[in-house]
Amino acid sequence: MTFPLTGAFLAGRLRDHLDHDDLAYIEDLIDSVEEHGDGVRLAESGVPTEKSQLLIEGFVFRTIETDKRRFIVGIHVPGDFIDLHGFALKELDHTLVSAGAVKLGLVPHERLEAVMSESPDIARAMWFATLLDAAIHRKWIQTLEQLDAPRRIAHLYAELHERLDLVGRQVPRALRTPFTQLDLADMCGVSAIHANRAVGKLRELGIGEIRRGDLYTDDWDALKQYARFDPSYLYGRGALKVQDDWR
Secondary structure: OOOOOOOOOOOOOHHHHOOHHHHHHHHHOOOEEEEEOOOOEEEOEOOOOOEEEEEEEEEEEEEEEEOOEEEEEEEEOOOOEOOOOHHHHOOEOOEEEEEEEEEEEEEEHHHHHHHHHHOHHHHHHHHHHHHHHHHHHHHHHHHHHHOOHHHHHHHHHHHHHHHHHHOOOOOOOEEOOOOOHHHHHHHHOOOHHHHHHHHHHHHHHOOOEEEOOEEEOOOHHHHHHHOOOOHHHHOOOHHHOOOOOOO
16 A cells, blocks of 8 residues: 555545546645544543544444443544544544554644645545545434334444455455444444344344354345445445546
């Protein structure tokens, strides 16, 4: 990969429309690299921040904790700026937690300030990244409203499969994650017991088996059809695919 730290940023979408100088500029934004193990709180709700973090490897949860209960309201994959909107807001309304081992590139906010004045195209790409986060969040709300628990879990893995594929992380038969059954429950807004039953339902239907967070399937198309998954909201394929005239 030409850009080892930022090569997955917006891959399959706006990245395809940025020139080499733009991509080199984005790579140079990284000030330092950190690696963390599982369960590390990478940014705390309500705590001022002076940097944004690009996920290079691993998964990160967005979480909200209230009344001693955790809600997972988003997942980040490699190539995502996990807290880019913290540049504008300075404080987050949620907490970011590593899910398994992660590798992060840190970008001081003063470098992002320079982007605003020096490179309108890169600034627009950063803006697009935050809007993409919002599109994914809206889809999660929709799935909570419209799908039952087995389909919610199927949709979760269908989305991860698509997002990883867009950034060049092809998933053949097994999508490997560090997620626990409790994580799945907290993502789908159900109890651990209901999550366990939902996982069992997918196995009974023969479209997917989840073991220790890893989903195994011989037919991704069947799983996505069952989940009623439409990838358009990810802006990489379908009706909302980023066009050549995005500038």
